[in-house]
Amino acid sequence: MPLDHADLADLRADARAQLPDVAALRHALHRVPETGLHLPRTQALVLEALEPLGLEITTGTGLSSVVAVLRGGRTGPAVLLRGDMDALPVTEDTGEPFSSEHPGTMHACGHDLHVAGLVGAAQQHRRAGPAAAEHRHHGGQAGAGGDLQAPRGCWPRGGTGSPGRWC
Amino acid sequence: MFQPGEEGDHGARLMIEEGVLDAAGDRVVAAYGLHVLSALLPTGLLTSRPGTMLAAADTVHITVHGRGGHGSMPHLAQDPVPVAAEIVLALQAMVTRQFDVFDPVVVTVGRIDAGTTDNVIPATARIEATVRSFSEAVHGVVPERLARVAEGVAAAHGLTATVDYRRGYPVTTNDPEEVDRAARLVGGMFGERAWWPSPQPLAGAEDFSYVLQEVPGVYVGVGATLADRDPRTAPYNHSAQARFEDGALAVGPALLAALALDRLGFAAA
Numbered sequence: 205m206p207l208d209h210a211d212l213a214d215l216r217a218d219a220r221a222q223l224p225d226v227a228a229l230r231h232a233l234h235r236v237p238e239t240g241l242h243l244p245r246t247q248a249l250v251l252e253a254l255e256p257l258g259l260e261i262t263t264g265t266g267l268s269s270v271v272a273v274l275r276g277g278r279t280g281p282a283v284l285l286r287g288d289m290d291a292l293p294v295t296e297d298t299g300e301p302f303s304s305e306h307p308g309t310m311h312a313c314g315h316d317l318h319v320a321g322l323v324g325a326a327q328q329h330r331r332a333g334p335a336a337a338e339h340r341h342h343g344g345q346a347g348a349g350g351d352l353q354a355p356r357g358c359w360p361r362g363g364t365g366s367p368g369r370w371c
Numbered sequence: 372m373f374q375p376g377e378e379g380d381h382g383a384r385l386m387i388e389e390g391v392l393d394a395a396g397d398r399v400v401a402a403y404g405l406h407v408l409s410a411l412l413p414t415g416l417l418t419s420r421p422g423t424m425l426a427a428a429d430t431v432h433i434t435v436h437g438r439g440g441h442g443s444m445p446h447l448a449q450d451p452v453p454v455a456a457e458i459v460l461a462l463q464a465m466v467t468r469q470f471d472v473f474d475p476v477v478v479t480v481g482r483i484d485a486g487t488t489d490n491v492i493p494a495t496a497r498i499e500a501t502v503r504s505f506s507e508a509v510h511g512v513v514p515e516r517l518a519r520v521a522e523g524v525a526a527a528h529g530l531t532a533t534v535d536y537r538r539g540y541p542v543t544t545n546d547p548e549e550v551d552r553a554a555r556l557v558g559g560m561f562g563e564r565a566w567w568p569s570p571q572p573l574a575g576a577e578d579f580s581y582v583l584q585e586v587p588g589v590y591v592g593v594g595a596t597l598a599d600r601d602p603r604t605a606p607y608n609h610s611a612q613a614r615f616e617d618g619a620l621a622v623g624p625a626l627l628a629a630l631a632l633d634r635l636g637f638a639a640a
Contacts, residue, residue: 215625223618262394269374276637281400284372285372285630286374313609314613315377328625328628329628
């Protein structure tokens with residue numbers, strides 16, 4: 205069944221609520237741009253940001269990728285969300301307070317927003333998605349409260365920090 | 372999928388080879404990716420289109436092999452310079468005469484190099500070009516036709532040409548149903564006017580195309596022009612002055628989350 209108007213309003217409100225945190229992560233990534241296939245500082249920031257979410261994490265062998273699997277409360281198909289992480293050999297000239305600290309390298313293609321945005325999407329799933337109840341069941345902190353007996357496929361409404369209501 | 376090496380290093384292909392599409396157990400049923408734009412689109416606007424979204428981008432290096440000599444007696448040499456010049460023009464004729472204007476090819480010779488001084492005929496001349504195409508059908512036949520032109524022009528003058536064709540990223544192709552899904556979700560979250568159905572592809576290229584060759588999905592452009600800038604004149608991606616609006620981060624994550632939940636049927640019934 206497709207998401208309805210209330211579902212979408214909740215996702216929108218939740219994204220706005222977490223914007224300061226996601227923007228702060230973006231700024232941290234922007235300061236340490238790396239090019240190519242090996243991005244150790246960027247990878248470390250991603251791993252640190254994902255750590256509280258309790259995902260199944262694997263890292264690449266031939267490149268410094270991160271794959272994070274978030275399981276819902278039921279078996280079934282999976283989808284893939286992707287964010288690219290690398291920067292460009294450009295000397296930043298923006299005057300941003302969070303400008304690159306790596307001379308000759310810059311997130312000039314906005315991949316810092318892609319990485320932060322993908323972490324943000326994972327956080328939204330962890331708070332509001334079907335995996336939230338599963339995560340709590342295993343002792344994690346899932347943000348908006350809820351009931352472990354909630355039927356699968358349902359998730360709390362009300363956005364970040366609210367008590368939420370169950371479908 | 373947190374991926375290094377998009378800017379030319381085929382990072383997405385490497386991650387596919389390392390198993391990202393099956394990381395959850397079974398092959399994923401859909402894939403979604405976004406790209407922010409520091410110009411063209413104001414923050415709050417999103418865009419995509421069914422079918423071709425981005426070009427394929429290849430590189431070709433052509434070397435014309437002649438025989439060097441004295442500039443005063445070209446008949447005793449095999450001058451590669453006029454042959455290289457003729458190849459450059461013949462490639463432009465190829466583009467317009469051998470390809471459908473509605474399924475086009477862009478060939479831009481960005482570098483041409485030969486010789487050392489005015490009165491010495493060099494032994495070789497080199498041409499480097501970028502080749503953009505917008506369907507896999509055309510992407511597939513360009514290398515052969517381009518080589519035919521280069522080798523044929525050289526042969527017409529008694530010289531030879533070698534063609535080193537390097538395939539870059541394939542065409543980025545969106546699944547029409549997934550484009551409809553994105554448009555519906557964006558409309559529901561941010562209003563129908565937040566969705567701009569792009570009338571044409573962008574000529575950039577992207578290695579998320581490798582993922583979209585394997586599973587259906589959609590690639591969405593996300594406006595991230597600073598609020599006080601004109602999208603028509605703001606510095607675009609790759610510029611040293613490119614700045615991106617943090618506010619776009621209130622849009623992208625919500626869309627990614629919504630796409631996943633909607634595709635997997637996790638609506639709050």
